[in-house]
Amino acid sequence: MRDFSQDHSTLALNTATLGHNLEGHGAGWSPEQVIDACAERGYGGITFWRRELAGREVEIGARTRAAGLQVVGLCRTPFLTGPLALPSEPEIMDDFHRSIDEAAALGTDVLTIVTGGPEPGTKGVLESQKILADRVARAAGYAAERGVKLALEPLSPATAGNRTCIMTAADALNVCDAVDAPNVGIAIDVYHVWWDTTLAQTLATRGKGRILGFHLCDWLADTSDILLDRGMMGDGVADLKALRNAVESAGYSGLCEVEIFSANTWWLRPPEEVLDTIVTRFRSCC
Amino acid sequence: MRDFSQDHSTLALNTATLGHNLEGHGAGWSPEQVIDACAERGYGGITFWRRELAGREVEIGARTRAAGLQVVGLCRTPFLTGPLALPSEPEIMDDFHRSIDEAAALGTDVLTIVTGGPEPGTKGVLESQKILADRVARAAGYAAERGVKLALEPLSPATAGNRTCIMTAADALNVCDAVDAPNVGIAIDVYHVWWDTTLAQTLATRGKGRILGFHLCDWLADTSDILLDRGMMGDGVADLKALRNAVESAGYSGLCEVEIFSANTWWLRPPEEVLDTIVTRFRSCC
Numbered sequence: 410m411r412d413f414s415q416d417h418s419t420l421a422l423n424t425a426t427l428g429h430n431l432e433g434h435g436a437g438w439s440p441e442q443v444i445d446a447c448a449e450r451g452y453g454g455i456t457f458w459r460r461e462l463a464g465r466e467v468e469i470g471a472r473t474r475a476a477g478l479q480v481v482g483l484c485r486t487p488f489l490t491g492p493l494a495l496p497s498e499p500e501i502m503d504d505f506h507r508s509i510d511e512a513a514a515l516g517t518d519v520l521t522i523v524t525g526g527p528e529p530g531t532k533g534v535l536e537s538q539k540i541l542a543d544r545v546a547r548a549a550g551y552a553a554e555r556g557v558k559l560a561l562e563p564l565s566p567a568t569a570g571n572r573t574c575i576m577t578a579a580d581a582l583n584v585c586d587a588v589d590a591p592n593v594g595i596a597i598d599v600y601h602v603w604w605d606t607t608l609a610q611t612l613a614t615r616g617k618g619r620i621l622g623f624h625l626c627d628w629l630a631d632t633s634d635i636l637l638d639r640g641m642m643g644d645g646v647a648d649l650k651a652l653r654n655a656v657e658s659a660g661y662s663g664l665c666e667v668e669i670f671s672a673n674t675w676w677l678r679p680p681e682e683v684l685d686t687i688v689t690r691f692r693s694c695c
Numbered sequence: 696m697r698d699f700s701q702d703h704s705t706l707a708l709n710t711a712t713l714g715h716n717l718e719g720h721g722a723g724w725s726p727e728q729v730i731d732a733c734a735e736r737g738y739g740g741i742t743f744w745r746r747e748l749a750g751r752e753v754e755i756g757a758r759t760r761a762a763g764l765q766v767v768g769l770c771r772t773p774f775l776t777g778p779l780a781l782p783s784e785p786e787i788m789d790d791f792h793r794s795i796d797e798a799a800a801l802g803t804d805v806l807t808i809v810t811g812g813p814e815p816g817t818k819g820v821l822e823s824q825k826i827l828a829d830r831v832a833r834a835a836g837y838a839a840e841r842g843v844k845l846a847l848e849p850l851s852p853a854t855a856g857n858r859t860c861i862m863t864a865a866d867a868l869n870v871c872d873a874v875d876a877p878n879v880g881i882a883i884d885v886y887h888v889w890w891d892t893t894l895a896q897t898l899a900t901r902g903k904g905r906i907l908g909f910h911l912c913d914w915l916a917d918t919s920d921i922l923l924d925r926g927m928m929g930d931g932v933a934d935l936k937a938l939r940n941a942v943e944s945a946g947y948s949g950l951c952e953v954e955i956f957s958a959n960t961w962w963l964r965p966p967e968e969v970l971d972t973i974v975t976r977f978r979s980c981c
Contacts, residue, residue: 534890
């Protein structure tokens with residue numbers, strides 16, 4: 410397991426962590442300001458969200474690399490299934506392809522998939538997992554031609570009503586198996602999987618070479634909102650070192666991306682303070 | 696799999712489903728009124744909560760049986776671990792024993808355990824599962840002498856910060872294995888496990904003879920609150936028939952208990968309407 414206590418060159422920022430401080434809100438930071446602030450602090454990379462790029466994918470990707478940072482990933486495809494997805498399959502697939510184009514233009518090789526929930530009119534998740542696998546399979550070649558890998562991210566069962574139909578690493582790997590394309594893997598976010606006592610075993614037996622991302626935050630004991638009350642590393646109950654050990658034991662050696670949706674705490678703090686705190690916590694708690 | 700389409704003699708009410716309509720609130724129904732209303736409608740049994748009994752366990756148990764109903768269970772032990780548990784282990788064990796006494800006085804043979812979350816100062820859930828197993832093991836003999844079985848109920852990972860340290864049937868069975876007492880088993884609540892794609896396999900291989908309760912409700916696609924926004928059967932996305940099939944294939948042949956915490960919908964409706972709706976939905980959706 411890598412030692413981060415004196416080295417945070419593997420630390421990446423997911424821009425969602427600055428939330429209300431991004432363009433149009435709070436401190437109003439542009440992508441360029443985020444890039445500079447991360448570079449100044451020795452971060453290793455950044456993951457952006459599509460809405461921040463607005464047609465400037467090529468420019469922002471180049472600016473990130475020029476600052477010495479990796480473009481770790483792009484969030485995210487549209488929902489591919491479920492009640493929050495676009496109304497028709499052609500619209501879903503069109504936007505899926507657009508997200509792949511944007512990842513390629515940005516110059517990142519990882520595009521995260523948040524799947525969407527059970528299809529309206531179905532019960533349980535298995536039928537939706539089949540629809541998901543079919544849609545991912547149909548876009549996988551298009552992504553491969555553009556050098557983009559697709560990372561299926563399991564989300565907490567708390568969100569399985571409408572935001573996800575894969576709740577565990579095992580679910581995500583089942584869909585990968587069904588898709589059977591070399592550029593489709595999984596992303597592990599500690600917020601979503603910290604409770605899964607079978608995770609290490611699943612990754613050890615089935616995860617080798619298939620983990621495309623590792624996301625950090627913490628699960629607060631008294632979580633008040635399932636989407637927007639994530640904790641800073643060290644403030645919650647997740648066993649972060651054990652989770653990282655599970656991911657690294659399965660061969661993951663990439664950057665560790667901090668993604669904290671926190672509407673009432675971290676999004677309200679000055680972005681400089683948030684970025685500094687992340688560095689400290691990354692070295693001491695992760 | 697049993698056919699309930701013309702028969703609801705296996706239907707039980709968990710009194711939590713009447714929520715605000717119970718004594719001191721809303722319609723203000725006493726346990727006796729709940730018993731009569733269930734008996735009139737042909738329910739097979741009732742599960743009570745400790746706070747409703749208030750020293751009248753013997754009387755209410757006898758009244759239930761006299762009305763032709765089973766006393767299916769008692770909710771519940773105190774939290775046995777985690778930040779919401781009583782401050783000291785002696786206090787936890789005292790109240791644990793009191794809950795066993797109350798179940799015995801009520802004349803039910805099933806007492807549900809909601810475990811409580813990770814112990815303060817620990818990370819992850821494994822250490823807390825060990826503490827849980829130890830505390831359950833120390834009370835199991837006391838319960839057995841009084842004819843009471845202890846049902847470990849896994850709760851949704853959404854509540855794993857402070858209310859549970861067992862999130863799946865597999866977790867619950869792991870704790871059962873550690874306890875190794877003949878009167879300790881598990882309860883399966885569809886709200887908490889509907890998303891688990893490994894459930895049927897887990898129960899088939901490890902659940903035989905160990906399922907002490909089966910709880911019904913539904914998971915709403917747009918759930919707004921993880922504790923108090925449960926759906927009526929048929930209104931959500933859980934595959935209720937598949938879940939019951941998994942439980943019955945593992946040998947469960949007991950009553951099916953409807954437990955709907957619903958502060959903004961069902962708790963506000965007249966209790967007669969709620970009880971009638973349950974009968975209809977039980978026959979058509981479960």
